[in-house]
Amino acid sequence: MTQESVGVGPTQPLGEAPAPSPRRERKAALLVAPEGLIARHRGSGVMARTAVPAFRTTYGFISHNFPAIIMIGILASVLGVLAQGGPTLMGNQMRNALVLGAIYALIAIGYTMVYGIIELINFAHGDVFTLSGFYAFLIADHFGINKLAASSGFGLLVALVVIFAVSMLLAGITGVLIERVAYRRLRDAPRLAPLITAIGVSFLIEGFMLAFFGPDNVTTHQASWINGNAFTLGAVAVRWTDLFVLGMALVLMFALGAFVTRTRLGKAMRSTAQDRQAALICGININRTIATTFFIGSALAAAGAIIYSINYGSLKWNLGFHVGIIAFTAAVLGGIGNIVGAGIGGFLIGMIYVFGGSLAGGAWSESLIFAILVLILTFRPVGLFGVDVASRS
Amino acid sequence: MNRLLRAFFRPTQKITATGVYTILVIAAAAMVLLGWFLPWFVGPFSEGVGFSPQDAISTAPTGIGTILLYVTGVCMLIVLLSPFVEFTLRARHRALDVRWDMVRAAASVVGLVLTVVVWILVRWINEEPLFGALPNGITTDSAVWLEMYGFGLAAITYGLKRLVLERPNVMFVVGVLPFGVLLPLMFHQAPAFVLWATQSLAIYMLLGLGLNVVVGFAGLLDLGYAAFFAIGGYACASLASPIHGVHISLWMLIFIGAAIAATFGAILGAPTLRLRGDYLAIVTLGFGEIIPDLATNNVFGLTGGPNGISGIDKPVVGSVNFGFNPQWFYWSLLFFSVVVVIMLLNMQRARIGRAWVALREDEVAAAATGINTTTTKLLAFAIGASVSGLAGAFYGAIVSIVSPDDFQFAVSIAVLSIIVLGGIGNISGVILGAFVLTFVIFWALPNLQEWSATLGHTFNVPAISGIDFTRYTFILYGAALIIMMLFRPAGLLPSRARKVELESGIESESLAAVQGRA
Numbered sequence: 003m004t005q006e007s008v009g010v011g012p013t014q015p016l017g018e019a020p021a022p023s024p025r026r027e028r029k030a031a032l033l034v035a036p037e038g039l040i041a042r043h044r045g046s047g048v049m050a051r052t053a054v055p056a057f058r059t060t061y062g063f064i065s066h067n068f069p070a071i072i073m074i075g076i077l078a079s080v081l082g083v084l085a086q087g088g089p090t091l092m093g094n095q096m097r098n099a100l101v102l103g104a105i106y107a108l109i110a111i112g113y114t115m116v117y118g119i120i121e122l123i124n125f126a127h128g129d130v131f132t133l134s135g136f137y138a139f140l141i142a143d144h145f146g147i148n149k150l151a152a153s154s155g156f157g158l159l160v161a162l163v164v165i166f167a168v169s170m171l172l173a174g175i176t177g178v179l180i181e182r183v184a185y186r187r188l189r190d191a192p193r194l195a196p197l198i199t200a201i202g203v204s205f206l207i208e209g210f211m212l213a214f215f216g217p218d219n220v221t222t223h224q225a226s227w228i229n230g231n232a233f234t235l236g237a238v239a240v241r242w243t244d245l246f247v248l249g250m251a252l253v254l255m256f257a258l259g260a261f262v263t264r265t266r267l268g269k270a271m272r273s274t275a276q277d278r279q280a281a282l283i284c285g286i287n288i289n290r291t292i293a294t295t296f297f298i299g300s301a302l303a304a305a306g307a308i309i310y311s312i313n314y315g316s317l318k319w320n321l322g323f324h325v326g327i328i329a330f331t332a333a334v335l336g337g338i339g340n341i342v343g344a345g346i347g348g349f350l351i352g353m354i355y356v357f358g359g360s361l362a363g364g365a366w367s368e369s370l371i372f373a374i375l376v377l378i379l380t381f382r383p384v385g386l387f388g389v390d391v392a393s394r395s
Numbered sequence: 396m397n398r399l400l401r402a403f404f405r406p407t408q409k410i411t412a413t414g415v416y417t418i419l420v421i422a423a424a425a426m427v428l429l430g431w432f433l434p435w436f437v438g439p440f441s442e443g444v445g446f447s448p449q450d451a452i453s454t455a456p457t458g459i460g461t462i463l464l465y466v467t468g469v470c471m472l473i474v475l476l477s478p479f480v481e482f483t484l485r486a487r488h489r490a491l492d493v494r495w496d497m498v499r500a501a502a503s504v505v506g507l508v509l510t511v512v513v514w515i516l517v518r519w520i521n522e523e524p525l526f527g528a529l530p531n532g533i534t535t536d537s538a539v540w541l542e543m544y545g546f547g548l549a550a551i552t553y554g555l556k557r558l559v560l561e562r563p564n565v566m567f568v569v570g571v572l573p574f575g576v577l578l579p580l581m582f583h584q585a586p587a588f589v590l591w592a593t594q595s596l597a598i599y600m601l602l603g604l605g606l607n608v609v610v611g612f613a614g615l616l617d618l619g620y621a622a623f624f625a626i627g628g629y630a631c632a633s634l635a636s637p638i639h640g641v642h643i644s645l646w647m648l649i650f651i652g653a654a655i656a657a658t659f660g661a662i663l664g665a666p667t668l669r670l671r672g673d674y675l676a677i678v679t680l681g682f683g684e685i686i687p688d689l690a691t692n693n694v695f696g697l698t699g700g701p702n703g704i705s706g707i708d709k710p711v712v713g714s715v716n717f718g719f720n721p722q723w724f725y726w727s728l729l730f731f732s733v734v735v736v737i738m739l740l741n742m743q744r745a746r747i748g749r750a751w752v753a754l755r756e757d758e759v760a761a762a763a764t765g766i767n768t769t770t771t772k773l774l775a776f777a778i779g780a781s782v783s784g785l786a787g788a789f790y791g792a793i794v795s796i797v798s799p800d801d802f803q804f805a806v807s808i809a810v811l812s813i814i815v816l817g818g819i820g821n822i823s824g825v826i827l828g829a830f831v832l833t834f835v836i837f838w839a840l841p842n843l844q845e846w847s848a849t850l851g852h853t854f855n856v857p858a859i860s861g862i863d864f865t866r867y868t869f870i871l872y873g874a875a876l877i878i879m880m881l882f883r884p885a886g887l888l889p890s891r892a893r894k895v896e897l898e899s900g901i902e903s904e905s906l907a908a909v910q911g912r913a
Contacts, residue, residue, distance in 0.1 A: 123673045184877055194616055195880050197673055198815055201618070202876025205808060209869030217866075323804065327684070330677065369688040372681035379678050380666035 061381070068382040072335070076350065079357040086361070093238030095356050101244055101313055103352025104251035108306035109329035110336065110344040110351075111258065112299030118275045118339035119295045120189060122196050126180055126203035128326015130300050133207055134173035135307030135317045136215060138165050139222045151227045158227060165224075169308055170301035177300025178293045186289070204323070211319035219318050222311040247309045254305055255345050258298065262341060271295055275339070324368060328355065331375040337385030347386070414888045415563035416552070418827060419570050420478045423549035427474050427506070430542030463513055470506030473499060474549045500554035507546035514539045537588075540581040544574060567823060575729055579722030586721070588838070593721050594793055595837035597728035598786050600829035602806075603813040604735050604822065605782030610811070611820030612748060613775035614755030616676040619663075619683020620810050623780040625802035626659050627652035627787020629690060632704035632797045633697055645710040649731070649788040656784025657777040664776035668769055683807055687799040703798025707791050717792070724793050731789075735782055736822055742778070743822075751775055805869070809836065812875050818886025827888055835871065840864045 064071065084092040109131055116124040142148050142165055151161035184203050188196040228246055231239045262268035270291045273281040282288050310325075311317055332351040336343025354374060359367030378385065477499050548570055552559055559566040582588040602624060609617045630652040634643045643651070663682050667675045693700035709718030717723045742748050750771045753761035762768050791797050809832065817828025844864040850856075879886060 121673075123677060184881070187881055191884070193673060194610075194614065194819075195884055197616060197676060198811065199877050199880040201808065201811070202873045202880065204873070205869050206873030206877065209867060209871070209873055212869055213866045327677075327680065334677075363692075365692050366688075369685050369692075372685045372688075375681045376666060376678050379670055379674055383670060383674060 065381045068378070069386045072350070072386070076353050076357065079361055080353070082361050083357050090237040091360075093235060095360055096353075097238060097240060097244055099353040099356035100349065101247050101352075102356060103349035104248050105306045105310050105313075105348075106325075106329045106332045106351050106355075107345045107348025108251055108254065108302045108309070109325065110332035110348045111255070111341055112303045113326075113330050113333040114336070114338050114341055114344035115271075115295050115299045117333070118341075119271060119292055120185070121193075122185065122200060123330070124299075125197075125200040125326070126184075126207060127299065127303060128322035128324075128329065129204050129207035129211075130173060130177055130180070130322070131303040131307050131310075131325060131329075132211060132317060132319065132322035133176060134169050134300070134304030135222070135311050135321075136211060136220075137172045137304070138169040138224070138308045138311060139220065139317060141165060141168055142222070142224060148223050148227075151224075161227070166305060166308060170304045173304030173307075174297035174301040177296040177303075181293055181296040186292075204326075208320055208322070215317075215319055217319065219316045221316050224308070224312045224315070226315075227312060243313055247313055250305065250309060254302060258302065258341065261298070267291070267294055327375075328368070328371050331371050331378070334375060334378050334383075335385055337387045340385065340387055343385055343387045415567045415823070416556070416559050417482075418888070419548060419552040419559065419566070420481070422570070423503075423545050423552055424475050424478050426541050426545030426548065427471050428545075430538050430540075430545055431471055460513075460516075463509055463516075467506055467509040467513065470502045470509065470546070473502040474506065474546065477553075496553050496556050500550050503546045503550035503553060507543055507550060510539060510542050510546060514543075537582050540577075544577070544581070548574075564823075571826075572733075576726070579725050589722055589725065591833075591838050593725040593728065594790075595833040596829060597725055597732065598790050598793075599810065599813060599833050600732055600826055601728065601735065601786035601789075602783055602810045603817070603825040603829045604732070604739060605779045605786070606810045607779075607814050607820065607822065607825050608739065608742075608751075608782070609775050609779035611814060611825075612743060612755070613751040613772065615772065615775060616673070617679045617776075617779070618676050618804075618807055618811070619679035619681070619686075620779075620783060621802045621804070621806035622663075622679075622683040622686035623656040623660060623783035624787040624790070624806065625686050625690065625797075625799075626656045626780075627784030628791040628797040628801065629698055629704070629787075630655050630784070631788035631791035632699075632707050635708040635792070636704050636706050638699055638704050638706075639697075642708055645708070645788065645792050648792075649785045652784040652788035653781040654784070656787065657781035660776040660778075660780025661773045663780075664773045668772055680804070680807075683804060687802050690799040690802075698799075701799060703796055703801075704791075705796040707795045707797070709795065710792060718795075721793070724789065728789055731785060735785075736826075739822060747771065747774060805872070808872050808876075812872050814886075815879050816875055816887060818888040821886065821888055824886050824888035828886070831887075832875070836868055840868060840871075 080092065080096075083095055109127065112127050112130075113124060116122060116127070142151075142161075147161045147165055150157045152158075180203055184199050185196055188199055228241075228243045231241050233240055262271060270281070270286045271294065273284065274286060274288055274291045278288060281291075307317075328351060329348065332347035333344045334347070335350060336345070336347030338344075351371065351374075355367050355371060358370045362370060477495075551566070551570060555566070578592050579589045582592075602620065605623075606617060606620045609615050609620070631645070631648045633639055634641050634648055634651065635645065636642075663679065667678050670678065690698040690703070691701050698704065709716060711717065712723070715723055717727075750761070750766045753764065753766055754768060754771055754775075758768060761771075790801075794801075813828040813832045814825050815828075816832055817826070818824025841864070847864070
């Protein structure tokens with residue numbers, strides 16, 4: 003066995019005494035065959051022969067059944083919370099998870115769209131999220147929208163329409179601007195260059211927000227816009243805000259789905275994502291299509307940010323960093339480049355964050371998400387429903 | 396040893412010759428200018444820069460003193476303005492006449508001599524009638540030291556221009572290393588500056604050198620580099636402080652820290668082996684967030700929670716307690732930096748370095764030529780991390796307290812900015828980048844704030860006095876990264892291979908188009 007593992011078995015004449023040490027065996031082998039032809043095994047052959055296939059099998063099993071494992075994990079944590087705090091806690095946490103998941107889903111879609119079309123992890127996306135939250139905050143405070151929202155039901159409706167429309171527009175323009183200034187020049191540069199630029203854009207935006215809004219939490223006044231409970235299920239109170247948040251997120255996502263699948267521009271986007279050169283040959287305006295992608299992604303992030311401030315009532319300059327990574331994890335979980343996957347991934351990550359955090363303690367929830375991210379990328383980089391992007395390019 | 400030195404100084408390994416020449420010219424001019432006006436630059440907010448030629452002029456000297464000072468001033472102007480003249484001419488594809496080099500060299504020597512003369516007259520003879528009424532009790536001379544160094548550097552650069560162009564590495568070492576060694580002596584009366592040089596410059600230089608292995612040599616973007624820094628720092632902290640009652644010498648700990656960090660580097664590297672560049676970036680980023688999180692949550696009771704570990708031992712060598720003499724930290728860090736630089740230069744040329752380059756350029760082709768991509772990648776991670784672990788152990792001993800806040804994402808980005816600014820993959824560039832960035836971020840910005848506060852009070856403009864310049868740190872990081880990547884992707888001091896790679900976007904694009912995988 004040992005002989006074979008160092009590759010001298012077949013070349014040694016029969017009957018000759020086996021060499022006592024592996025070192026001498028290799029020397030002997032060198033005499034009879036060029037080095038390149040010898041199968042080289044380092045370390046103990048027995049260990050390698052048993053451990054490596056076992057490792058491969060385990061890896062393959064986990065990789066293959068990754069969606070199931072994630073689902074079982076989530077289910078187990080839900081049940082754990084149920085056992086820990088009864089149905090009330092579980093219901094409350096489920097509500098929180100859905101709301102949080104809706105926000106993550108909206109941001110994750112932006113990541114996944116941009117990645118799908120130009121294969122760039124847009125690090126600045128999380129900060130566009132925060133920035134558009136601040137846009138909404140400034141608009142609401144400086145143009146009397148807050149008062150309008152407090153005045154009557156109709157006023158609230160007008161206020162919501164105005165704030166969503168204007169902030170999403172501004173955020174979209176910001177996204178297009180970022181793409182134009184920072185990314186377009188580097189579209190064909192080596193991969194490291196746009197990635198570093200994206201980090202630079204992220205820090206630039208964070209720096210501006212830090213300079214303008216200070217290092218502390220900024221209280222937005224949109225938390226008081228929608229009041230009261232819609233209904234209670236047992237002891238679980240569902241607020242109108244929760245319903246609004248979920249409804250808004252779902253409406254936007256379905257609208258996006260319709261846009262991508264039904265319209266000419268959506269078709270252009272899909273084809274550009276598939277093959278930019280071929281799309282160019284077909285007469286698609288690549289620059290405009292990519293700009294549109296950035297516009298939509300950023301606008302959705304803005305919607306997420308407004309929802310966030312309606313729900314939580316405060317913003318901070320570096321919020322986008324953590325929210326961004328979590329949303330990115332959601333996008334990876336759903337398979338990056340896959341818009342539906344990002345939506346579902348967002349909700350799943352929301353559940354992992356809330357239930358896992360509830361079980362392990364709030365201080366661990368972010369570490370948990372990062373660990374999940376590492377696990378996904380280790381075992382199943384394509385995500386739950388992704389196409390095989392890891393091997394692409 | 397001879398072979399080592401020859402390898403280090405081999406002219407074929409030069410960074411672009413004009414690059415080193417430019418650096419030396421600019422450095423000399425900056426030092427002369429700074430030395431002349433140092434009290435103006437730092438006077439309002441820093442003690443211990445003392446006398447400078449400008450002080451002597453502003454006290455209305457008479458007779459021979461005037462002549463001395465004004466001749467020195469003319470020399471300073473020549474040294475100061477000649478880079479502008481030269482670079483303007485070069486921009487028009489014309490060269491400066493060789494005679495002018497001699498004139499400039501002569502002016503530098505005269506300036507050097509006169510500075511020494513003026514310094515001796517003022518400092519030691521205290522010639523009242525020559526120099527008007529200088530304030531009494533001048534004890535410090537950082538400005539004069541800087542002035543002399545600047546003139547000396549200018550004299551070497553202009554006088555030995557051919558040598559600088561032919562042997563840039565040697566001359567870079569000759570020109571810059573003495574400054575590095577002498578820095579604590581030159582600023583011995585400004586402990587804040589020495590502390591900056593130790594705690595920011597030297598540490599970040601080491602970090603930059605380490606990250607350069609991962610990002611520059613092997614082309615693996617690591618956004619969680621602060622994690623290894625944290626590991627080194629916490630290793631030092633927990634093995635040399637009262638928290639666990641273990642007290643190991645720092646000189647053992649730096650190797651322990653490096654080894655632990657290298658192990659973690661390999662562990663982190665293992666799951667990312669199959670991943671492409673940008674995924675790798677994200678995984679490392681996640682890892683970089685997990686480590687401070689673990690420290691905050693006081694995992695296994697090792698890390699002391701959010702407050703970190705305090706009371707880390709200071710090393711004592713003979714009769715020198717490093718705690719009271721931070722310049723010894725600086726010198727040991729400098730020593731280890733030089734060791735690391737020599738190690739990395741050799742590594743870059745060795746089999747492993749070439750394997751990294753091959754991996755960076757094309758992984759599939761590298762594997763096809765028989766490079767074991769797994770071990771090569773893991774080695775890059777481990778070696779990069781070990782340098783960072785060493786820096787971390789030193790950091791713990793220097794500041795004597797480590798807490799999770801010291802190792803946030805901004806640290807990773809600062810190190811990344813250093814190597815992007817200086818030149819990805821180029822060791823001289825990393826050193827330059829570390830100097831520029833840490834000077835701006837950790838010295839100029841905090842002091843600018845104090846300075847503007849004084850200015851605001853003096854001229855009664857509250858708007859100026861209230862500016863918090865440290866808030867703009869993030870904007871500076873971001874702007875540095877974006878501007879460098881857009882306009883000079885190979886950095887201030889580009890490495891040649893990297894420059895070709897980063898600036899050949901068009902060719903690689905058409906190649907990609909031909910292969911149909913764009």
